[in-house]
Amino acid sequence: MFDTLQKWLENLPVSAEVIESVLMIAAVLALRGIFLGAYFRSHPELEIEEKRRSVVFSRNLTLVVTLMGLAMVWAAQIQTLALSMFAVAAAFVLATKELIMCVSGSILRLATKQYSVGDYIEINGLRGRVVDINLLNTLMMQLGPHPSVGQLSGQTVSFPNSLLLSHPVRRDNILGSYVIHTVEIPVPVHLDSDAVVNALKAVLNPLCLPYVEEIARHLEAVQAEKLFITPAAQPRITRVPHDDKVYHVVVRFASPVYRRLEIQQAVLDEFMRVQYRLLNALSPA
Template identity: 75%
Template sequence: MWETLNQYIQNGPVKAEVLESAIMIVAILLLRGVILQAHFRSHPAMEIEDKRRWVVTSRNVTLIMVVFGLAIIWAAQIQTLALSMFAVAAAIVLATKELIMCLSGSLLRASTKQYSVGDYIEVNGLRGRVVDINLLNTLMMQIGPNPLVGQLSGKTVSFPNSLLLSHSVQRDNVLDIYVIHTFEIPVPIHLDSDAIVPVLGKLLERLCAPYIKVIERHLEAVQTQKLFITPAAEPRITRVPHDDKVYTIVVRFASPVQRRLEIQQSVLDEFIRVQYRLLNHIGGDGGN
């Protein structure tokens, strides 16, 4: 029976490589589904972001396994084809240059762990929260449109992974659930900074006070485990000269990732109120 089946495969309309490829692909897909379902059932309380990471990672691993398996099954035919196509190899490389760069960027991201699903990143002026990653591009929910408004805009933006080879990647939540957040406020040069900075400083200290001790312990743990030089957790406000029309107030603080936008907006709201009073010569202590 097996000899008859083997002769049919070898001499019939279905080649052995085609049948082996189909069986391998089906087996890998079934294995992926079984592993995902078993993991999700054993962890019913898993967060949606963690589930998304598992789905994305398993999909990419499945794709790599399929490509690797096909390469093994079709090795002889690929070798024959490669020898016959040697004359056009250079043209193929040039035609697939962007594809190769995208795959190289994906390999760079995976090997250096630059970012993963759920991270807040900025690449070549594109800023957002990563929602999907594959071998060719990265998809993220856009943040903006104003740089000071860190809320999700509801739009998605994708970029080819080849950008990772030529542009730096800024990742906000490198400290896991906490973040060191910095933003700038341009101020008209004629407004006295001594009437602005103390007010903003008091508000910032009050907003960050519940988290400073916890974040300090977390930063110490990160420094010990990952050998990072971690920044201080205390909030700071710095005045920086810019030109003859404006100077810049740089606000820096540590907070949970989920609270940073709320704290930033509170500081901006207070600055607008102080600026209004100064421009209209209205008295008051400016505090909340």
């Protein structure tokens, strides 16, 4: 039967490699649809983020498998052209340097597991939540516009994966469903730091207290699993001198990812109220 199929392919007006390529691509796409549909049906409780990760992973895996399959189908032709196309290949590499760097950055991300769909990251001044990843670029929903505002702006921003080779990546939710969040508040130097810090502690501590023990246990588990030192779960407020006009109050706390913005805003609101009262107390009657 295989010999008959091979003879039939040889008698067709198009080359066997073209037909094999078309059949292989169709088979890979069909298998992807079958396995993805079966996975979703067997896991109906999956959240949209998990489904999105599965779709992105299957799409990228399908692309890699297809490229490898095409390379195997056309191996003989590629080998024949290799020697005669050396000079062209060198020019092609120079012309597609940025493309190669993007693919290299994508390989680096996969190897180091820097981030995935749903993570909050910052790179080269761009901050956002990752919504899509492919071999060439990463798409994320932008956070902002102010650095202290962690809400989604409703705009998307993409960057080439080549940035991963030359810029550090900051990932907020490295601890899973919890986050260690820090906000730095500039305070006029003539305002009483004790009054500011005590007022902020009175707001911060009750908001964080329900999660401290739970987060502490989670951090211990992460430390044992990944073998790196994790920060403390207790909230802290530190005063740092800056210059002759302002000092900085650094507020650091641990919370679930979905509550960090609410806690941060409560602290900032209280600071604005305290600053207003202190400035009015210092102003002449």
